[in-house]
Amino acid sequence: MLKINIVCLLGGAMVSQTAYAESQSNGVIETDSKIFSVPAGQLHQALDSFARRAGVxxxxxxxxxxxxxTEGINGRYTVDEALSMLLVNSGLQLSHIGSGGYLIASSGEVKSEITLPALIVGAAAEKNTSIMSLNAPSSISKFGTSVKETPASISIIDKEFIRETGAKTVDEALLYTPGVHSGNSGFSTxxxxxxxxxxxDLVNYRDGLRGYGGEGGPRVNVYSLDNIEVLKGPSAAMYGQGGLGGILNTTTKLPQADSQHEVWLQGGSYDRKQAAFDSTGALTDDGKFLYRIVGLxxxxxxQVDYVNDDSYFLAPSFTxxxxxxxxxxxxLHHQEDDSIMGEQFLxxxxxxxxxxxxxxxxxxxxGEPDWDRLDKDTTEMSLFIDHTLxxxxQLSASARQSESSSTFRSHRTPFFSAxxxxxxxxxxxxxxxxxxxDNKLTNLDVHLxxxxxxxxxxxxxxxxxxYFKSLSESDNFFLGIGQGGEFNLYEPSYGNVQSEVVNPFDLNDSEIKQTGLYLADHITLNNWSLSIALRHDNYQNTQLNVDAPNITHKETETTKQAGIMYNFDNGISPYVSYAESFTPNTGNDGTAASNILKPTKGEQRELGIKYLxxxxxxxxxxxYFDIEQENRVSDGFTFGGVQQIGAAVKGWEIEAKKAWQNLTLQASYTDLDAQDKGADTRIPHMPEKxxxxxxQYQLPMGIRLGAGVRYKGNIVGAGDGPLLPSVTLFDATIGYSFDDWDFSLDAKNLTDKTYIARCRSENADCYYGDRRTITANARYSF
Known part of the structure; x- marks a missing residue:
């Protein structure tokens, strides 16, 4: 939501609010009936799960x-009916209060004004305490369960956390997520x-549909998102196309019934100027037509001279x-990016x-300021249908047609040679x-x-x-090694473009088609729960050759996933799980033989505990997880080429979150032993720790302070070299809110630490990490 009334303090803190008490029979907040299934068990857990699913x-x-x-519920109810059934024989009374909420109290306690030690759950609690995401619903798992109920590792980063940490990209939004190495190529446009x-081997999804990957596709703007979900470990049994390490799903902002509007202005380091808006609400009094329009x-x-990072997008939607x-x-979504390659491959x-x-x-x-460019243009249309049978x-369908084009012109230093x-x-x-x-993606998902x-x-x-189909076309390719002119790295001089040597040609294109049938079921019996998934895929990868017959590679694959969890009444939920991965790869290995890339396969065993x-x-x-992988795509030893090898990863990750009256803290630690299979070398470009x-601390008078520290252990390049030292970075924010205004200042890499984020291999190219950035923000919500 764009405008949030802070009404919740966790941990038994005192909250005062005015409640307009009504008997249960007076007035109904939500008259639409919906399907709800809440298992029997502890009442507080059942109410919390229901509130988040119902959005109350x-x-x-x-x-x-x-x-x-509570004995639980299963069937079609209005919100009032469902809550009343959950409270049967509890001795508690339900009443409506202001702003569309509900009060649960002992009989006789309901008054016109109420001051009590309160815990508020549901939509408001999720917004105010975004770090407490265990009970948030997870769409990425396809089980229709919350994060805590799912026997798998899932992290949800919502737009409030993105905003409070000052994240400007998806990379930055994931900096505090356990098990995730974000920004592993350093500064990048x-x-x-x-x-x-x-x-x-990360595969990107948006709204549960596969998106673009790599440098040719658009870079998703975090302002267009409601949240980001990370499902760690394989997910082929649910998506077919998913990396062994995990998948990333971004959720688009869509129309809301409540009228909410925001205007945002931002300015900061490197002459950054940005303006954005977000507006949503009902188009008609009966609420049958809703709209939302987001733009930036x-x-x-x-931080690199002559490299700009200009962009705009416009995303209208209608319900x-x-x-x-x-x-x-x-x-609908249209985005244009006007930039230059940020990585300098030094x-x-x-x-x-x-x-x-x-x-x-x-x-x-x-590069050359008047010649180098990195321009992208993307247009997408998505359709989402939900119908209660x-x-x-319930029948749900999602479809998306997307087209994206990019233009690269660049100079860079050579590598893989003296x-x-x-x-x-x-x-x-x-x-x-x-x-x-030029890339074209077609996605369709229909499920009951x-x-x-x-x-x-x-x-x-x-x-x-x-069903998924992608067509990737690559034209006007030229690679002139040693033909980009001489350049002094310490006294740069520009205007030495050797345009006469550029003789581009078309590359082979690639087309992927995949159709999958899947079944996922979350089964609950008392405190036990079992999550199982099974999927069968038909996959076709066609190399569309320029000067030779096309080559088509077909495969079928059946993948499975299972996890079992026991939910103790004290909030502890241990689980074990097994999952498999299957990732189709496009194109070839970039060598003279042009070998078509085989699908990457793997499996993971996981043992975990969740507590709320x-x-x-x-x-x-x-x-704790144990991963085995085959045909992993890794940097090759020819320019632009890749190789396929295996990997073995064992490790563990832990995350702890705590909320006090005015203070919230979250901490995480990840420890990995990641090895290239069959070789005594570390997997490159990944810190093992x-x-x-x-x-974040809330001060009186609407002032808030935030601070963070990030430690990244040492990293090696391909072939175990070179060794990059560990680095510790600091972030900070300060904000002030009053009435409908919010002002904030955020800093990334506060001490302006200079470090190397990645080196390809020994005596090859290296990439600097992000330098300090400071941005000031002004938001007006109405």
């Missing part, structure tokens, strides 16, 4: 619910470079609800190590490269969702079919 706010004294149980659990315009320089059983949403001598003239400046631009079953190192004067001979790409009871067990089931305190002010997750701490 509940206010109650946590002490009143201790020791109380090309894409978000993210590794999960040491495995560099940015004009910015970067039609012809009845309480049907909802149809159309979402030689190891002069970046990681001093050369004869010392270290190369992080601001040095190796019966009291038990010419990578500058001479004594700092001179080096550049590479010149051109490439134009059911909530029902069979005997003593309750089921949350999804059964469906999805009854007061919901303490959350803890722990997971990661640690983070983030905290």
């Amino acid at each position: 706010n509940l206010t109650y004294d946590a002490a009143l619910l201790q020791g109380l149980t 090309r894409a978000d470079w993210i590794t999960i659990r040491g495995v560099d 315009q940015r004009d910015s320089d970067t 039609w609800k012809p009845s309480d059983k049907t909802k149809v949403t159309l979402h 030689p190891q001598s002069g970046s990681l190590e001093s050369a004869s003239r010392g270290k190369i400046s992080t601001s040095t631009f190796v 019966t009291d038990t079953w 010419s990578n190192q500058p001479n004594a004067d700092g001179n080096i001979t550049r590479i010149v490269r051109t490439l134009d790409t 969702k059911g909530n029902f009871t069979t005997g003593l067990t309750q089921h949350s089931m999804s059964v469906g079919i999805d 305190s009854p007061e919901q002010d303490v959350g803890l997750t722990f997971a 990661l640690a983070t701490l983030w905290g």
Whole structure:
């Protein structure tokens, strides 16, 4: 939501609010009936789960619910009916209060004004305490369960946390997520470079549909998102196309019934200027037609001279609800990015190590300001349909058609040869490269969702079919090694474009088609829960050759996943799980033989514990995992080429969250042993140790302070070299809110630490990490 009333303090803190008490029979807040399935068990857990699924706010004294149980519900109810059934035989009374919420209290306690130790759960609690995400619903798992109920490692980063930490990209939004190495290529304008659990095979999804990957596709703007979900470990049994380390799903902002509007202005380091707006609400009085429009315009320089990072997007969406059983949403998105390659691919001598003239400046631009470019243009149309068939079953369909084009013109230093190192004067001979790409994606997912009871067990089931097609075209390619002109890395001089040597040609294109049938079921029996998934895929990868017959490779694959969990009444939930991965790869290995890439396969075994305190002010997750992988795509030993090898990863990760009256803290630690299979070398570009701490303190008068620290252990390049030292970075924010205004100042890499984030291999190219950035923000919500 764009405008939030702070009404919740966790841990039994005192909250005063005015409540407009009504008897249960007076007035109804929500008249639409929906399918709800809440298992029997502890009342406080059942109410919390229901509130988040129904999107309502509940206010109650946590002490009143201790020791109380409920028989649960399963069927079609209004919100009032469902809550009343959950409270049967509890001795508690339900009443409506202001702002569409509910009060639960002992009989006779309801007054016109109420002051009590309160715990508020549901929509408001999720917004105010975004770090406490264990009870948030997870769409990425397809089980229809919350994060805590799912026997797998899931992290949800919502837009409030993104905003409070000052994250400007998906990379930055994930900096405090356990098991995730974000920004592993250092400063970049090309894409978000993210590794999960040491495995560099991330597949991106948006709204459950596969998106683009790598430098050719658009870079998702975090302002267009409601949240980001990270499912760690394989997910092929649910998505077919998912990396072994995990998948990333971003959730788009869609129309809301409540009228909410925001205007946001931002300015900061490197002459950054940005303006954005977000507006949503009902178009008609009956609420059958809703709208939302989100837009952003940015004009910015970067830490590298002559490299800009300009962008704009516009995303209108419309929802039609012809009845309480049907909802149809159309979402459009157009984005244009105007930039230059941010990574400068600097030689190891002069970046990681001093050369004869010392270290190369992080601001040095190796290209040509009037020739280099990195432009992208993306247009997408998405359709989402939800229709309730019966009291038990709902039909959902999602479809997206996307087209994206990019234009690359760049100069860079050479690598994989002795010419990578500058001479004594700092001179080096550049590479010149051109490439134009066009990508078309078609996605369709149709599935049935059911909530029902069979005997003593309750089921949350999804059964469906999805279809994915991608066409990747690459034209105007040229790679001139040693043909980009001589360049001095310490005294840059521009205007030496060797345009006469550029002789581009078209590359082979690639087309992927995949159809999958899947079944996922979350089964609950008392305190036990079992999550199982099974999927069968038909996959086709066709190399569309320019001067030769096309080559088609077909495969079928059946993948499975299972996890079992026991939910103790004290909030502790241990689990074990097994999952498999299957990732189709496009194109070939980039060698002279042009070998078509084989699908990457793998499996993971995981043992974990989740804990959420009854007061919901303490959350803890722990997971140990063992990963085996085949045909992993890794950097090759020819320019632009890749190789396929295996990997073995063992590790553990832990995250703890705590909320006090005015203070929230979250800490995480990740420990990995990641090895290239069959070789005694570490998996490159991944630290084996990661640690983070983030905290925010709310002062009187609307002032808030935030600070974070991030530790990244040492990293190696391909072949175990070179070794990059560990680094510790600091972030900070300060904010002030009054009335409808919010002002904030945020800083990343507060001490302006200069460090190397990645080196390809020994004596190859290296990339600087992000320097300090400071931005000031002004938001007006109405």
